[in-house]
Every structure is written in structure tokens, then in C-alpha cells.
Amino acid sequence: MLVHLLMAMMIAPGSGAIGDNRGILRDPVRGPTPVTDKDLHPSRPPDCRTEADVQRAVEQVRNGELGECWVRDISAFNRRR
16 A cells, blocks of 8 residues: 555656755846945046046035046135136
């Protein structure tokens, strides 16, 4: 009787060897996860190379934009045209 039960378990389709897939937990499929507690800061633009670049960046900052280049000398913001 026990032999018949054992043979039926081994012949059953999809059963494979005893204990093949037991105990193996598959990871759930993960999609994009929203992030709410992180701040992303834009990278700093490159340094301004010429005086024309400095003036253009100063005007952009005065208009509330991020300048195309980084003004190293703060006194450029105090200069008048």
C-alpha cells in the first residue's frame, strides 16, 4: 500500500522530486517605489570663464533662473551695467 502511494506521488505530473520547490520563496515583482523623504539638489553649474558669461549668469539669477555658469566673484552682483 505504501509503495503504491509513493509511486503515485512520483508519477503525478508537475510534482518533480519531493521537496524541490518547498521552502523557496520567490521575491515579489517590484515596480517603481515613490520616494517622499529625499531632496534632490541640482548639480552646480560649471564656473564662468569670461566676463560676458558672468554678466549673462548675473542677469539670469536676477530674473529668478539658475545661471548657466557659476559666478565665483560675489561682487559681480553689485556691479552696474
